Amino acid sequence: MKKILNEHLKQQLISDNHFNDLFSTDMSAKTQLISVPAGGYIIENTKRPAYLFYLVRGKAKLYDAQSNGKTVLIDFFTPPCFMGEMELLDPDSEPFSMQAIEDCLFLALPIDQYQNQLLSDTIFLRHICLYLAHKEARDVRTASKNQSFTLNQRLAAFILLTEHNGTYNERHTQVAQYLGVSYRHLLYVLAAFVDQGYLVKHGRHDYQIANREKLMALSSEIRNEPK
Amino acid sequence: MKKILNEHLKQQLISDNHFNDLFSTDMSAKTQLISVPAGGYIIENTKRPAYLFYLVRGKAKLYDAQSNGKTVLIDFFTPPCFMGEMELLDPDSEPFSMQAIEDCLFLALPIDQYQNQLLSDTIFLRHICLYLAHKEARDVRTASKNQSFTLNQRLAAFILLTEHNGTYNERHTQVAQYLGVSYRHLLYVLAAFVDQGYLVKHGRHDYQIANREKLMALSSEIRNEPK
DNA sequence: TGGTAAGTATGAGAAATCTCACACTTGGAG
DNA sequence: CTCCAAGTGTGAGATTTCTCATACTTACCA
Structure with a gap:
C-alpha cells in the first residue's frame, strides 16, 4: 500500500468519479490517493483499516477469516465502490481481509481523523445507504440467478x-x-x-x-x- | 392493511424492540401500529408505499415485478427488519411487491410526513446503514453456503x-x-x-x-x- | 532432515438435477 | 360457454455434480 503524490491525477479521479458529491463539504484536500499492487492487501486479517476506501481503478476480493483459521472467499469488487465502510460504521464488526487482484487505485479518507465528521454527514450517510441498498438488491438477484x-x-x-x-x-x-x-x-x-x-x-x-x-x-x- | 388503535400494545412493542433507539428523537407519538393479514400486500406492485415499516411480528416475502409482467420471488423477511427503506432512500427505485406470509405487525412511520426528518437524522441513517451492511454480509455468506x-x-x-x-x-x-x-x-x-x-x-x-x-x-x- | 498439512491431480461409480415430451386441470377473458 | 394461458403431474434418458479412494507435490516446522 502506497500513497501517491500526484495532485493532478487525484483531482482528475475525484472529478471523474464525482467523489465530492458524496459529501456535504469538499473533501478533496483531505482525500489521499492510494495504490495497492496486484496481490497486495488492502485490509488485513484482523487489522482495523486506517482508511475508508473508494475504489476507482482495479479489482479486489474479500475474504472472511473464520474462527478456525481458514479463509473463505466471499465477494468481489470493481469500481466504483466503497471498502471499509463496515469498519467505519460498526466498530464491533468481524475481521476480514481484502486483497487486490489487479493494481488498485483508491481515493481514501483517514478513518480516525474523519470518522465523526462522516458519521454526522447526512449526505454521506445517504449515499452509503443507497450504495448498500443497491448492492444488496443486486446481489440477491445475482445469487438467485446464479443457481440456474x-x-x-x-x-x-x-x-x-x-x-x-x-x-x-x-x-x-x-x-x-x-x-x-x-x-x-x-x-x-x-x-x-x-x-x-x-x-x-x-x-x-x-x-x-x-x-x-x-x-x-x-x-x-x-x-x-x-x- | 389496518391501523391498530391499541396504545398499550404499541408502547410495549416499541419498548420490546428498542424502536426509539433507532432515532435521535422520540418517535412514539408519530408511530402507528399496522397489521397486515396473511396473504395481504404490504407494498403493492408499482405503488410507492406510504410508510416506512418495521416488522415486529410475522413473516413476509419480497417479489420483483419484471418488465414482462412476470413476478419473481426474491427474498424473505422475519422480525426485526425494515421494509420500504429503499423507497424512503431512493425515490427512483424500481417497483416491487411485499406480501405477508403470516399475519404481520408493523411499527410504521408515514413517509411523506417524516421523510425529510428521517433523512436528516444521523442516528437513524447510521442504523439503516448498519442494518443494510449486516444484511448484505449475511446474505452473501448464506448465498455462498446455500450452493453447497x-x-x-x-x-x-x-x-x-x-x-x-x-x-x-x-x-x-x-x-x-x-x-x-x-x-x-x-x-x-x-x-x-x-x-x-x-x-x-x-x-x-x-x-x-x-x-x-x-x-x-x-x-x-x-x-x-x-x- | 524428516514429517505433516495443504494443495494438486485423476479414476470410477453414484446421486442430484436437467431437458424434453406429453397429459390433465383450472381460472379467467371474450 | 369456450378457449387459452398457466399451473400441475409424470416418465425416461441425458447431463451435471458429488463422493470416495488414492497419489504426488510443495511448503513449512520441529
Missing part, C-alpha cells in the same frame, strides 16, 4: 472476473468453495476448458486465457439482465 | 420458512425459480417428502407438515454457523 447456471458458465465468468493480464491463477480449493462445487468437479471443468482450447496451462498454478471470446460467450448469459 | 446444499435441505428450510399454521402452499413454479431448480426436480423432491411421511398432501395445492422434526433436521445444517 452450470459451472461451465459460472467458471467462465469467474475466470474473467479474477484474471489478471490474461492469467488466471486462483487457488482451486478456494474457488471450489466459493463457487459452491466440489473440488473434483472444478478440476473436470477446468480440464475441459483446456481441452477445448479456452485456456492453456502454464506450470502448476497458472492458466493463460487462450480464447477470451468463448469465455465471454459462456459467461454472457449470467451478466445480462433478463428481458 | 442439496434441494432436499434447501426445500426443507424453505417449507419451514414459508409455512403458515402447519400448511405449505407456495406456487411450485415460483418456488422452483426461487430455489434455482427445475420444476421437474422440485416435484420429485416434494413427492419424496410425501413418500417419507414428512408432508401430507391435501387437495391440489396444500401440503401439511407431518414431521416437522425431520424437516428441521434436514434444514439445520444450512442455518448453523460453520465452526
Whole structure:
C-alpha cells in the first residue's frame, strides 16, 4: 500500500468519479490517493483499516477469516465502490481481509481523523445507504440467478472476473468453495476448458486465457439482465 | 392493511424492540401500529408505499415485478427488519411487491410526513446503514453456503420458512425459480417428502407438515454457523 | 532432515438435477 | 360457454455434480 503524490491525477479521479458529491463539504484536500499492487492487501486479517476506501481503478476480493483459521472467499469488487465502510460504521464488526487482484487505485479518507465528521454527514450517510441498498438488491438477484447456471458458465465468468493480464491463477480449493462445487468437479471443468482450447496451462498454478471470446460467450448469459 | 388503535400494545412493542433507539428523537407519538393479514400486500406492485415499516411480528416475502409482467420471488423477511427503506432512500427505485406470509405487525412511520426528518437524522441513517451492511454480509455468506446444499435441505428450510399454521402452499413454479431448480426436480423432491411421511398432501395445492422434526433436521445444517 | 498439512491431480461409480415430451386441470377473458 | 394461458403431474434418458479412494507435490516446522 502506497500513497501517491500526484495532485493532478487525484483531482482528475475525484472529478471523474464525482467523489465530492458524496459529501456535504469538499473533501478533496483531505482525500489521499492510494495504490495497492496486484496481490497486495488492502485490509488485513484482523487489522482495523486506517482508511475508508473508494475504489476507482482495479479489482479486489474479500475474504472472511473464520474462527478456525481458514479463509473463505466471499465477494468481489470493481469500481466504483466503497471498502471499509463496515469498519467505519460498526466498530464491533468481524475481521476480514481484502486483497487486490489487479493494481488498485483508491481515493481514501483517514478513518480516525474523519470518522465523526462522516458519521454526522447526512449526505454521506445517504449515499452509503443507497450504495448498500443497491448492492444488496443486486446481489440477491445475482445469487438467485446464479443457481440456474452450470459451472461451465459460472467458471467462465469467474475466470474473467479474477484474471489478471490474461492469467488466471486462483487457488482451486478456494474457488471450489466459493463457487459452491466440489473440488473434483472444478478440476473436470477446468480440464475441459483446456481441452477445448479456452485456456492453456502454464506450470502448476497458472492458466493463460487462450480464447477470451468463448469465455465471454459462456459467461454472457449470467451478466445480462433478463428481458 | 389496518391501523391498530391499541396504545398499550404499541408502547410495549416499541419498548420490546428498542424502536426509539433507532432515532435521535422520540418517535412514539408519530408511530402507528399496522397489521397486515396473511396473504395481504404490504407494498403493492408499482405503488410507492406510504410508510416506512418495521416488522415486529410475522413473516413476509419480497417479489420483483419484471418488465414482462412476470413476478419473481426474491427474498424473505422475519422480525426485526425494515421494509420500504429503499423507497424512503431512493425515490427512483424500481417497483416491487411485499406480501405477508403470516399475519404481520408493523411499527410504521408515514413517509411523506417524516421523510425529510428521517433523512436528516444521523442516528437513524447510521442504523439503516448498519442494518443494510449486516444484511448484505449475511446474505452473501448464506448465498455462498446455500450452493453447497442439496434441494432436499434447501426445500426443507424453505417449507419451514414459508409455512403458515402447519400448511405449505407456495406456487411450485415460483418456488422452483426461487430455489434455482427445475420444476421437474422440485416435484420429485416434494413427492419424496410425501413418500417419507414428512408432508401430507391435501387437495391440489396444500401440503401439511407431518414431521416437522425431520424437516428441521434436514434444514439445520444450512442455518448453523460453520465452526 | 524428516514429517505433516495443504494443495494438486485423476479414476470410477453414484446421486442430484436437467431437458424434453406429453397429459390433465383450472381460472379467467371474450 | 369456450378457449387459452398457466399451473400441475409424470416418465425416461441425458447431463451435471458429488463422493470416495488414492497419489504426488510443495511448503513449512520441529
